[in-house]
Amino acid sequence: MYNLFESQHVVAEQLTSSSEKFNFLSSVLRSLFQVAAVTALEIIREQTPDAVDNAAFGTFAKRFNQPSDGLPVEILDIATTVIRSYVSRTYHVGWFECDPVYGNTLAAEVLAWVTFRNRKPAHGVLSNADAEEWAPKLSALIRRSLACFRDTLPCVAEVNILKTNIASSELTLKTPMLHAGLPVVILGVDNRKGVWKLRGQPLSWDKSDEFVVDLPKGSVFEELGGNFPNKFNIIELEFEGTRHSVFSNVPVRQTSTFEGRNKELSNLTEWINEPFESKFCLIFGDGGIGKTTLALEFLNRILESSEVLTARPPSVISYYSAKMTRWTDQGVIHLHGISDAMEDCIRELLFCLYPVLSKDYYQLTGLALVDRVATEFTQQGFKRDDILLVLDNTETLATSQAEVDDFSALLKQIGRRLGRVLITSRRREFVAFEPLQISALSDEECASLMRRLAVEYNATAIKQAGEATLRRAANQLANKPLLIDTLVKYLARSPAGINEAIEQVFRKTNDQLLEFLYDDAWLRINELQRDVFLALVSAAVPLDNLCVADACALVEIQHIEFQKALDETYFATVTNYGDRYDLQIVELAGRFFQKQLQRRSDEDRSRIKGFAHKIDAQAARRHRVDQTYRQDRVAEAFRSQYAKAAKIATEQGDLKAAEDNFQLALAEEPMNAALHDRFAWFLLNRCQRPEDARELAEQAVKLDSHNADAALTLALCWYRIGELIRGDNEIDAARKKGKSQSICLLRMAIARYHTVKKLPYGKNAAELLKESAFCVAQAIKSMDSGDRFFAKNMREARKYEGLVLELQYKIKSREIMTDNATP
Missing domain, CATH: 1.10.8 (Helicase, Ruva Protein; domain 3)
Incomplete structure (x- = not known):
C-alpha cells in the first residue's frame, strides 16, 4: 500500500489549485492514518494478550461508527507503546522520537494538524491563505508519515488481500482497507443486529462513490468493540467548538427509509432547545403511525450531530421501552402495577453510573427512589437539564384510571427532580406535556x-x-x-x-390479516429458520441477541441466515441497539407458532422443547455469572465518587484524569482491595507501567488475601517485568483462590511466549517454548464450554498455540542454519 499512497500523493501534488490540493491531501492523510490505526488494532488483536488489548482498545473500535480525524492519532499513541512492549521494539520509530530535521515528534506534528482541522475546515472558515499555508505542510506530513509507517503498512498479496510483516511474522488483515484496488477512507463501521458493515469510499480524485461491505466474522471491530457490555455507550459530540460526552443507550433507527415528518422533527428540535422549564414532551397517535420511528430518528440525529442544536445536548439519554417483565436468575419476574414498571425505568438510568446495582436500589420505591437517584446524579456533577429520559409505549403501563393517576404523579416527580422526559403513547397522557400529535403521512x-x-x-x-x-x-x-x-x-x-x-x-379482520401474513411468510422461510422461531417462542426468558445465537447454535443455522428471516417477517418486534438487540415475539405470532408446533410429531415437539430448556438454562447461567463477576470485581471497586469518575475517564480514554481520580479514590478508601486491583489493572494495561501496577497489586493482595483477581493481576505484573518464577507463584495462588485452571495455564503460556520473543535465541528459549506449548495444550483441554468466557479464552488459546509453533519453527531453522555453517 506504500506505493498506492505515494501515487495518490503524486496526484495531489499535480493539482494546481491550493484548495483542491489541500482537500485531496487531507483525504490521503486521512486514509493513511486510518490504515495505520486499523493495522495496529489487528496486530494487537493477533499478537498481544487479550488482557491488554481488549479492554484498552474496545472504546476505540466502537468509535469507528463515526470516525474523526483525531481517532487514528489516539489509537496510534496507545497502540505504539503496547506493540513495542509485546511485539516489536522498533515499531513506528519516529512516532515518539524527536526528528533532528523537523525538530519535533511525528505525533506532535499530526496533533497540530488535527487541531487546525477541527478549528477551521471542520467548524470554521478555511480561507485561501490557510489552504496555501497548509497544503505544503500536509505534503511534508504525508512523506514523513509514510517513512514512519513504511515497514508495517500492509502489502497487497492478492486482489484486495492485505498482509503485513512485523517481528518476522506475517499477518493477514481481515479489515477490507482496499476497494477497487485503491486505499479506503472509512466513513463508518456499524453493527446492525450482530452483522458488522463498513461504509467507505476509495481514495480517488476523479471519482469516489460510497460503498458498503460486510465485515468477515471475527473482525477486529467485532472482537474489540464487543468487550464493553455496558448498557450505556459514551458518544463524543461537537458542540460550539468543544467536545461534549453523551452517555446513551438509545437503539438505532428502526428504518433506513424515513420519509416526511419534517414538521414533527422541527417541533422536537424546538422543544429540546427550549429552556428547562419545558420538562415534558409527548408524542401520541394511533398504533402503526410511526411514533417510535420518529423518536428514534430524532434521537439518532442528535447522537450523529446531524440535528442543529442551539442548546447543549443532554449528557445522559436513557431509553426505556415499557415492559412488564424483568429477568433475574430466579426466572421471569412480572412487574405488578405502574409503580414497579416506572421504578424499573428509573433504575435503568443508574446503569450509566454503575455496572451493577446494589440491593438497596431495589428496596427503595416511589419518591424515595427518585430522590436517591437524583442525589446520585447531582453528586456526579449532572444537572437536571443534562438528563433526558425516553419512555416508549407508555400506554402499556397504565390501563385503569387509578394507574393513570399514579403514572402522572410519578412522572411529575421525575421531571421535577431528575430531568426532561420524552414519551410516546397511543393516548394523550394527563400530564403538562408539550403535545406532539402524530397524524398520517400526506x-x-x-x-x-x-x-x-x-x-x-x-x-x-x-x-x-x-x-x-x-x-x-x-x-x-x-x-x-x-x-x-x-x-x-x-x-x-x-x-x-x-x-x-x-x-x-x-x-380480513386484524387477526386474520396477521395470520394471513404469517402463513405467507412461514411458507417462504426454510425448515431451520422455522425451528429457531419455534424454539424461541417456547423459551421462557425475555429474548435478546444472545438467546437467538443460542437457538441458532442448537438448530445448527448461521445467526445471519436467521436474521434474514427475521427482517422479512412480522413475527417479532426488534429493539436494535447496534451491537445487541432485544426481541419480542408478537402475541398473535406466538399463537401462530404454537399451532405450527402442535402439528409437528411428538419427537419433533420434544426436540424443540429441549432446545427451549437449554436456551433458558444458558440465559440463567449468563445472568448469574455476569452479576457475580460485576458485583465482585467491578462494583466493589467503584463505590466512591472519585472511583466512578476514574472509570468514566478510563472509558473515555482520558488517562491522566483517570489516574488522578484513582489517586483521590485511594485516599478516600485506602482499605478497598478491589479498588487497588482495578487501579493496578489500569496502570498495567492502559498506561503500560508494570512496576507501578505491581506495587498496587501487592497491596490489593495484602488487603484481601482471598481475592483471586488481585492475585492474577499481580501475576501479570510479574510476568510483564520478566519475573517468570514470581509470576508462576502468584498464578498458582490465584488458582487456589478460585481462578480456573485453564485461565491460569493460558497466562503461564502467554508469559513464556513473550519472554522468548524478546530474546528468541537465549539459553532457555527452546525449553520455555516447550513449556508454553504444553501449557496451551493443557489449557485447551481443561476449558469449560459452559464458561461465559469460553469462546474468548479458546480463541486466545488457539492464537497462541499457532504463535508458539511458528516461533519454535523459526528458532529451529536458525539452529539448523548455524549447524550447517559450522565446519
Whole structure:
C-alpha cells in the first residue's frame, strides 16, 4: 500500500489549485492514518494478550461508527507503546522520537494538524491563505508519515488481500482497507443486529462513490468493540467548538427509509432547545403511525450531530421501552402495577453510573427512589437539564384510571427532580406535556415512501404503478407507514397486483390479516429458520441477541441466515441497539407458532422443547455469572465518587484524569482491595507501567488475601517485568483462590511466549517454548464450554498455540542454519 499512497500523493501534488490540493491531501492523510490505526488494532488483536488489548482498545473500535480525524492519532499513541512492549521494539520509530530535521515528534506534528482541522475546515472558515499555508505542510506530513509507517503498512498479496510483516511474522488483515484496488477512507463501521458493515469510499480524485461491505466474522471491530457490555455507550459530540460526552443507550433507527415528518422533527428540535422549564414532551397517535420511528430518528440525529442544536445536548439519554417483565436468575419476574414498571425505568438510568446495582436500589420505591437517584446524579456533577429520559409505549403501563393517576404523579416527580422526559403513547397522557400529535403521512409522502420501499424490497408492482395508483392505495391503508410497509413487503413476495393485495387486506379482520401474513411468510422461510422461531417462542426468558445465537447454535443455522428471516417477517418486534438487540415475539405470532408446533410429531415437539430448556438454562447461567463477576470485581471497586469518575475517564480514554481520580479514590478508601486491583489493572494495561501496577497489586493482595483477581493481576505484573518464577507463584495462588485452571495455564503460556520473543535465541528459549506449548495444550483441554468466557479464552488459546509453533519453527531453522555453517 506504500506505493498506492505515494501515487495518490503524486496526484495531489499535480493539482494546481491550493484548495483542491489541500482537500485531496487531507483525504490521503486521512486514509493513511486510518490504515495505520486499523493495522495496529489487528496486530494487537493477533499478537498481544487479550488482557491488554481488549479492554484498552474496545472504546476505540466502537468509535469507528463515526470516525474523526483525531481517532487514528489516539489509537496510534496507545497502540505504539503496547506493540513495542509485546511485539516489536522498533515499531513506528519516529512516532515518539524527536526528528533532528523537523525538530519535533511525528505525533506532535499530526496533533497540530488535527487541531487546525477541527478549528477551521471542520467548524470554521478555511480561507485561501490557510489552504496555501497548509497544503505544503500536509505534503511534508504525508512523506514523513509514510517513512514512519513504511515497514508495517500492509502489502497487497492478492486482489484486495492485505498482509503485513512485523517481528518476522506475517499477518493477514481481515479489515477490507482496499476497494477497487485503491486505499479506503472509512466513513463508518456499524453493527446492525450482530452483522458488522463498513461504509467507505476509495481514495480517488476523479471519482469516489460510497460503498458498503460486510465485515468477515471475527473482525477486529467485532472482537474489540464487543468487550464493553455496558448498557450505556459514551458518544463524543461537537458542540460550539468543544467536545461534549453523551452517555446513551438509545437503539438505532428502526428504518433506513424515513420519509416526511419534517414538521414533527422541527417541533422536537424546538422543544429540546427550549429552556428547562419545558420538562415534558409527548408524542401520541394511533398504533402503526410511526411514533417510535420518529423518536428514534430524532434521537439518532442528535447522537450523529446531524440535528442543529442551539442548546447543549443532554449528557445522559436513557431509553426505556415499557415492559412488564424483568429477568433475574430466579426466572421471569412480572412487574405488578405502574409503580414497579416506572421504578424499573428509573433504575435503568443508574446503569450509566454503575455496572451493577446494589440491593438497596431495589428496596427503595416511589419518591424515595427518585430522590436517591437524583442525589446520585447531582453528586456526579449532572444537572437536571443534562438528563433526558425516553419512555416508549407508555400506554402499556397504565390501563385503569387509578394507574393513570399514579403514572402522572410519578412522572411529575421525575421531571421535577431528575430531568426532561420524552414519551410516546397511543393516548394523550394527563400530564403538562408539550403535545406532539402524530397524524398520517400526506399522500405525497406515502407515495414517495412506497417507491423507496419498492426499491429496497424489489416490489415490481409498486415500481410499475403510477402516482395516482400509489396515492389511492395509501388512502385505502389510512396513510399509515406500518400498513404501507406491510403491503410493499407482501407485494415483493407475491405475484399479486396492488388492488388484489389491498382486497386481501380488507377482506380480513386484524387477526386474520396477521395470520394471513404469517402463513405467507412461514411458507417462504426454510425448515431451520422455522425451528429457531419455534424454539424461541417456547423459551421462557425475555429474548435478546444472545438467546437467538443460542437457538441458532442448537438448530445448527448461521445467526445471519436467521436474521434474514427475521427482517422479512412480522413475527417479532426488534429493539436494535447496534451491537445487541432485544426481541419480542408478537402475541398473535406466538399463537401462530404454537399451532405450527402442535402439528409437528411428538419427537419433533420434544426436540424443540429441549432446545427451549437449554436456551433458558444458558440465559440463567449468563445472568448469574455476569452479576457475580460485576458485583465482585467491578462494583466493589467503584463505590466512591472519585472511583466512578476514574472509570468514566478510563472509558473515555482520558488517562491522566483517570489516574488522578484513582489517586483521590485511594485516599478516600485506602482499605478497598478491589479498588487497588482495578487501579493496578489500569496502570498495567492502559498506561503500560508494570512496576507501578505491581506495587498496587501487592497491596490489593495484602488487603484481601482471598481475592483471586488481585492475585492474577499481580501475576501479570510479574510476568510483564520478566519475573517468570514470581509470576508462576502468584498464578498458582490465584488458582487456589478460585481462578480456573485453564485461565491460569493460558497466562503461564502467554508469559513464556513473550519472554522468548524478546530474546528468541537465549539459553532457555527452546525449553520455555516447550513449556508454553504444553501449557496451551493443557489449557485447551481443561476449558469449560459452559464458561461465559469460553469462546474468548479458546480463541486466545488457539492464537497462541499457532504463535508458539511458528516461533519454535523459526528458532529451529536458525539452529539448523548455524549447524550447517559450522565446519
